[in-house]
Amino acid sequence: EIVLTQSPGTLSLSPGERATLSCRASQSVSNNYLAWYQQKPGQAPRLLIFGASNRATSIPDRFSGSGSGTDFTLTINRLEPEDFAVYYCQQSTTSPPTWTFGQGTKVDI
Amino acid sequence: EVQLVESGGGLVKPGGSLRLSCAASGFTFSGVWMSWVRQPPGKGLEWVGRIKSNSIGGTSDYAAPVKGRFTISRDDSQKMVYLQMNSLKTEDTAVYYCISTFHSDSSANRWGQGVLVTVSS
Numbered sequence: 001e002i003v004l005t006q007s008p009g010t011l012s013l014s015p016g017e018r019a020t021l022s023c024r025a026s027q028s029v030s031n032n033y034l035a036w037y038q039q040k041p042g043q044a045p046r047l048l049i050f051g052a053s054n055r056a057t058s059i060p061d062r063f064s065g066s067g068s069g070t071d072f073t074l075t076i077n078r079l080e081p082e083d084f085a086v087y088y089c090q091q092s093t094t095s096p097p098t099w100t101f102g103q104g105t106k107v108d109i
Numbered sequence: 110e111v112q113l114v115e116s117g118g119g120l121v122k123p124g125g126s127l128r129l130s131c132a133a134s135g136f137t138f139s140g141v142w143m144s145w146v147r148q149p150p151g152k153g154l155e156w157v158g159r160i161k162s163n164s165i166g167g168t169s170d171y172a173a174p175v176k177g178r179f180t181i182s183r184d185d186s187q188k189m190v191y192l193q194m195n196s197l198k199t200e201d202t203a204v205y206y207c208i209s210t211f212h213s214d215s216s217a218n219r220w221g222q223g224v225l226v227t228v229s230s
Contacts (some may be wrong), residue, residue, distance in 0.1 A: 020157070092215040092216075097214075098156060101154040
């Protein structure tokens with residue numbers, strides 16, 4: 001099973017700053033099937049990025065994803081107050097079919 | 110409006126059973142693969158399992174911790190997906206999310222609001 005390790009655990013920033021979140025996989029993620037989600041307290045997660053670098057529908061362009069193989073990054077430019085949340089990376093494999101999630105990075109003020 | 114709405118959660122004793130339901134609306138359900146993801150209180154996300162579309166067999170796959178105890182099924186005529194949970198353990202306590210997937214089942218593009226399952230004596 002591929003293990004995803006996110007860093008840092010918590011990122012303390014101010015509105016207007018840039019956030020850089022890391023997700024490292026224990027093995028190469030095939031087809032760059034790596035997604036990023038945002039979760040706010042009491043809410044379901046929301047898809048931000050799929051396929052490592054593709055923004056999901058209605059996601060602002062201040063969110064961007066990059067990386068391949070085992071190292072992936074989510075960058076949030078010019079943090080807005082509504083961006084303070086927990087972010088999870090997730091990968092999928094086909095053999096055996098399974099998904100795994102990272103443990104999350106909290107972006108707070 | 111695209112919606113996934115879960116129901117059926119609640120309190121159950123260890124060893125008991127519970128069936129969660131998820132009603133889909135606002136999108137073409139029959140061709141979509143559906144999954145369940147859970148989140149224990151205050152913790153991270155964990156994939157539970159998935160069911161393929163009936164057009165390619167409608168088979169299911171499960172995470173190791175629930176394999177043999179949980180069963181996912183679907184009813185395309187009602188636009189419903191179900192999670193039958195048997196032999197429940199305290200560690201199954203979580204909010205359970207119904208999700209639809211895309212991009213070769215690699216990502217969850219739609220999430221329900223979640224339903225809480227508490228396994229406790």
